[in-house]
Amino acid sequence: MSGASIPSFLRTHLPPADSVATTPTAARAYRSLAFSTPEGYRPLELDLFVPEGAVAPAPTVVWIHGGGFMFGSRRHLPVEWPAGIVFQALIDAGLAVASIDYRHADEAPFPAQLHDAKAAIRYLRAYAGDLGIDAERIGVWGESAGGQLASLVGLVHGDPGLEGREGVIDGSSAVTAVVDFYGVSDLDSLGSLVDTMPARIRAAILAAGRDVRDSREVLLAGSPLSDARTAASPTAHVRADAPPFLIVHGDADVLVPFQQSEKLAEALERSGASVQLVRVPGAGHVFGGADPRPPIASAVEFLRKRLLPEQEPEAPGAVPAASGASEAPDFRRMPIAEAVRWLAENGEPADPRPDIDTASLVRRFPRLGMVQTTDLRIDGPHGRAVPARVYRDPSAAASGRALVWVHGGAFIGGHLDMPEANWVALELAARGIPVLSMDYVKCHGDTHFPEPTDEVRAAFAYAVANAEELFGVRPDAVLLGGASAGGNLTAGATAQLQDAGRAVPAGLVLVYPVVHPNGPEASSAVDPTSPHGGLALNFAGSAEALADPHAFAALGRVDGFPPTLIVVCEKDGLRPSGEAFAAQLDAAGVAVDLRREAGADHGHINEPADPTALPTVGSIAAWIARAR
Known part of the structure; x- marks a missing residue:
């Protein structure tokens, strides 16, 4: 008992x-x-x-x-x-x-x-x-x-x-x-x-x-x-x-x-x-x-x-990706610089999982079948269009809230069709929360902070300006959220808005976020030879930028942040970053909810079959619906 x-x-x-x-x-x-x-x-x-x-x-x-x-x-x-x-x-x-x-x-x-x-x-x-x-x-x-x-x-x-x-x-x-x-x-x-x-x-x-x-x-x-x-x-x-x-x-x-x-x-x-x-x-x-x-x-x-009946596996190529590269190396075993160079030259490889495309997801989760999607290209601040997709379910009871959602990918990968972007958006839309899921420029070659963060801010501004048409909600009812690297970018964009004296999102959702240069230790001390340190430096672009609070929001003031939900995973080595940021927000007087997902690891909401994934998505939906 x-x-x-x-x-x-x-x-x-x-x-x-x-x-x-x-x-x-x-x-x-x-x-x-x-x-x-x-x-x-x-x-x-x-x-x-x-x-x-x-x-x-x-x-x-x-x-x-x-x-x-x-x-x-x-x-x-x-x-x-x-x-x-x-x-x-x-x-x-x-x-x-x-x-x-x-x-x-x-x-x-x-x-x-x-x-x-x-x-x-x-x-x-x-x-x-x-x-x-x-x-x-x-x-x-x-x-x-x-x-x-x-x-x-x-x-x-x-x-x-x-x-x-x-x-x-x-x-x-x-x-x-x-x-x-x-x-x-x-x-x-x-x-x-x-x-x-x-x-x-x-x-x-x-x-x-x-x-x-x-x-x-x-x-x-x-x-x-x-x-x-x-x-x-x-x-x-x-x-x-x-x-x-x-x-x-x-x-x-x-x-x-x-x-x-x-x-x-x-x-x-x-x-x-x-x-x-x-x-x-x-x-x-x-x-x-x-x-x-x-x-x-x-x-x-x-x-x-x-x-639920098993479906015939679809060809791996049925899952869209940034390129048709068929033979991808094991990026986990590659030095960061080599992985970035490979992705810049070859594009992102197709995801080999046969059951994560939208049709397979709808067969597995029939409630997603009523969600309607529209692809967009938003004018970006650096001369590039920002790819985005709007998700809305006209049959779902409206929550009165909407979300701009940003996937992860270590700042070097990820796209709109990965489950962390597509499945999460489908699930939220089916629960009455319209979503604008956005892609962003990756940190390859000479591209670094603040370009991806600026694109997040631009997409959020577009969503707010067109909230009635896109989502059927008021402009002040649009939240911002992201997972992993996407959590970093959304927190950084919020810090930009706060420090510029502009309206921040109605709420912030951060799922296993990395908001410190050194995520595993929740600190600013970076070892550039470590995998996490190498990715942080590749994102920032310079040692000086590693100290920029718009690159890593935990390094700056947060008293102007909106109500925030932070989800961390029990088995995630980056959990300290999210937990420390939750404590920082709380100390600054920000309403913050910290959810620790027992048994989960980093990236679990990119795996629809993970038994911890649906509870996380459900908790996000419930939090958004009541956030005011």
Whole structure:
């Protein structure tokens, strides 16, 4: 459990705001669908969210809440997790999500809960055409008691006593994939929950005026099954043709020991079924004591890969690049001067990844299919046109904000079709944030600072002057942002505007930015023989320019900066630069939000398949929407 004084399952009421917070954006909602009306019980309902703009029926994930079979609701995730994170992450991945209720143990004994979960799946399959979902591609994901049910849903097949006859009777309750978060797998191997319950939880239960009971025994008491304990244990139903499983569990969980997940994973492996077991070090129940976002992101990616159909790979040349160079060297192993010279002579090579062009991205993330793009060429301050592309989704709920976005590339590479530019802009536009994504001159040959920074400032000025026409927003609602080198350029352009006494952007978004000459040490001391030092000097053009606060914004005053979001990555060697800049802004009285992306490395939003990428893009969208 987390360090909360009262566990989430002991809350005596649920505030209205909780339901609002768990409603995903960019989704079509079907609320309170009565999938089963068991005789003598309340109607059982589900909430279904389908990605907006889906160009084909969406695969669906059935979410089963936890709560020890005694508590919980389809509308509430664990209070220890960011509000709505599961539902939003699934929608962002192009997957529909159906969150279901089921009868609690005091309402009906096992197998009523399994009957209810299977009835929900049959209902979704029966009405798939009306709901815009794919009847053949349904996965299931649950946490705690819901994880145990999810495993049973995936493993129990063809047993009339466990399938039940609730709701829609005809049709299959089979699923394509299963995610089990820290669910019980073998009831026979567990001791009494009353005996193993941590003292603070026992005290919280008593303080709430409730009895200390073993919910597992309540679940089984009065069951019509002769061996309900075995029937409720997923390990008893393991079969070779089981759907693929992902099992995730914290190894410090005292409510459901990690060994429960080990038992299920071992049984599935022995049977020949596909299973992945992920240990979360130091995490308790509901991943208490750890960041829940990486496990959730890994689950979403697991489900996406198994529910969204794989596309035929496209030729690498389908991804536009600055040139047709086919044989590119490994730039990571080249001296900086040699890499710059090669790029200046040959142009940027084609990206070999087969699935990052717009068509592939739309197939993978159907909600992006409604985004409209327009290519522009903006008059630049140094006699060159600045390439740009406007992204706008007329079907998305307007946020009232827009963003000028600048990709990275170490000041020597990058272009408008790389995912860090194109995919990020598509995702933001689909969330109601129009984007002008811009390219800029690279630091090759005699081209150095301030030329790329000046081009960013020119593109921002163009966006502000044409905000109504381009984005449908006021000129003072345009933000500026960038990643890596793009973060440097946007911070530098903001410093230029500040120092010139001109209007700064409505907000600033910096993703793994490099705002110091020495990024790894967040300092101005540069070793020109190091890779980072060589790139900084190549950008600045001279030792004198390395000290220019418009080249590296952390070297100057920042008290006139707008509200700023800074995203840094746990595994990024350049993280100190962003963290130090956040502290500098805060000390200057600037409203700043620092987000540390656990498990992520530099460049992660240039990899749409990276499980940490979508949460970052989602957090950027949420921050922009509320920035004022």
